[in-house]
Amino acid sequence: MKKITIYDISKKLGVSTATINRALSGKPRVSEETKKLIIETAEQMGFKPNKAATSLARKTIRIGFIINRHVLDFNIEVMNGAKRAYEELADFNVRGDFQIMDHSDSKTDVFRKMREMADLGYDGIILAPTNDLRGYSEVIQELYDKNVFVATVISDIPNSKRIFSVRSNSRMSGKIAGKLLWMLAKDKPVAIFTGTRDSEIHKESIDGFMEQIKASNMDVIAIYDNYDDLDIAYRATEKLLREFPDVGGIYIGTSNSTSVCKKIVDAGLTDQIKIVASDLFPELNDYLRQGVIQATIFQQPFQQGRLAFKKMYEYIGEAKRFEDIFLLKPQIVLDSNLELFID
Incomplete structure (x- = not known):
């Protein structure tokens, strides 16, 4: 089956490819009537935009990732998973910033880092919360009001404005x-x-x-x-x-x-x-x-980080909405199957 392109839409409507591109990518200088016609025609013809190409037409999405050195081996694996997702999104105009907070850093330092990222124009922050959850909800609400979205990984902050949580069941x-x-x-x-x-x-x-x-x-x-x-x-x-x-x-x-x-x-x-x-x-x-x-x-720490970063991108870059909790399935490891789980 032939793949539909913007050239096919242009030919059908008698509209320039530049106008087609502006309408589909949400850029200005296209009337609402023409934009509506182009979008409807594209859907009818089965046009599927190239996500990587479309992403270049918008501003860079900046995602911060904050984790601490507590339970270092586990947390590093979570971060490695997030970095893998970042690599997989290399063509999608995404920037990732990965911060490891020192074990001695206080919760106040975490809040300061979150606010700092918000002030620098980050769109989303993925956070591994400390055990003491006091104060998190207020900071998350503060960032949410600025259109900076926060998600959690490893653990959760219930009854807060965090947009989703990725953790093991x-x-x-x-x-x-x-x-x-x-x-x-x-x-x-x-x-x-x-x-x-x-x-x-x-x-x-x-x-x-x-x-x-x-x-x-x-x-x-x-x-x-x-x-x-x-x-x-x-x-x-x-x-x-x-x-x-x-x-x-x-x-x-x-x-x-x-x-x-x-x-x-x-x-x-x-x-x-x-x-x-x-x-x-x-x-x-x-x-x-x-x-x-x-x-x-x-508890699949690598996949926790990878899924959290990927979902944050989809939430911001593709406006996808999904359930607010992702629970990964725990797996039993014995000496007999250990080799399946280690590199």
């Missing part, structure tokens, strides 16, 4: 972990290690885990917030083993899991305690190969 991750520990730990009690229950994604993973554990008639003896601090997690593991020596399973619902594994190894309890962890990075992969961890729940 944390509730499902928790349910999967609960089912796995039911099979692995048998009737022994289990414990949870999480980042902080103040975080939306951590609350959801705990809720999913508890729902599954309740259905399986197992006991959860303790929940520990380690604030993604390796030392706190190690000491909490010591506390767990001291107070609950009969523990049979642990769900680590955060990427900072290595110090929990290290304590289990140091205590010589790798045969007694079954562990389901979260995500993938070199040290954790080694624990999986060694049998210290029985399974890990992969």
